[in-house]
Amino acid sequence: MGLSLAMKILKSHLLKGELIPGEEIAIRIDQTLTQDSTGTMAYLQLEAMDIENVQTQNSLAYIDHNILQQGFENADDHEFIKSAANKYGITFSKAGGGICHQVNLEQFAKPGHTLLGSDSHTPTGGGLGELAIGAGGLEVAVAMARGFYFVKVPKIYRVNLKGSLPPYANAKDVILYILGRLTVKGGTGYIMEYSGEGVRSLSVTDRATICNMGAELGATTSIFPSD
CATH class of the missing domain: 3.40.1060.10 (Aconitase, Domain 2)
Incomplete structure (x- = not known):
């Protein structure tokens, strides 16, 4: 069969x-995505791994969750994420650029590729035949730094x-x-x-x-x- x-x-x-x-396996990750609700911690963890560039084909940082600027906290998070994107070769989508899982589907999803994202609706990419999995920020940071993800089959x-x-x-x-x-x-x-x-x-x-x-x-x- x-x-x-x-x-x-x-x-x-x-x-x-x-x-x-x-059984637990390790798979190669082609793409990652983060959004600003989960991205700040993910990029702090990425910085702690002491790398120069991400190991994926492409990684994307979206600002689409906490975009209402009532205080300085969100703005500071956004600037930090933008600086991390510039430092590690990550594509940055600023506030107003669109919702992460929808923009990723339209612009970056590829049939037969793997996507790991720190957003619960990352699996939207499955509509194009991509194996798109939502995960925690640390797991996405590891995928960016090392290019793999551990998962039970x-x-x-x-x-x-x-x-x-x-x-x-x-x-x-x-x-x-x-x-x-x-x-x-x-x-x-x-x-x-x-x-x-x-x-x-x-x-x-x-x-x-x-x-x-x-x-x-x-x-x-x-x-x-x-x-």
Whole structure:
């Protein structure tokens, strides 16, 4: 039996361990993203690792969460993140540049690549066939500094989509239905992998919406095939 899409990506990025569900492996990370709510600590941790440049193909720092300037704290955080981006070769997106997971999908996501982000909706990138995983700031800092991420091999939860959506329904209805069936814990320990002839009728935006809300299932990530 052949490997699923997610397992193929894990296999192509495998640095250490075996692809056995529940076993810990190290995988190569192609891209990272942070946002300003989590980025300050991530870049403080990156500085402590004493590196010159990030080891990923590209890393991105977004300012999109704490952009209301009522005090000096947010502004100081933003200046620090910008200085870290300049120092380590990280692409910086200033306040007003857009929401991290959406801009990353539009501008940087690549089918078959891996993305590790310190934002819970990083899995939005799965709408383009990218293995996009949300993680803690320290884990993202390690990925930037060393280029790898340790994770326990998830199981694959395959969702077979049939037919097409009627005019009165949209992609959010699909993921809300799945949440209703599986609950907010139903995806824990799984990668939600969507397949079937119904995929063809969904736009990238539709697929990204479903992957975005896979976080509400507790899933490691969600992914659609790229066509």
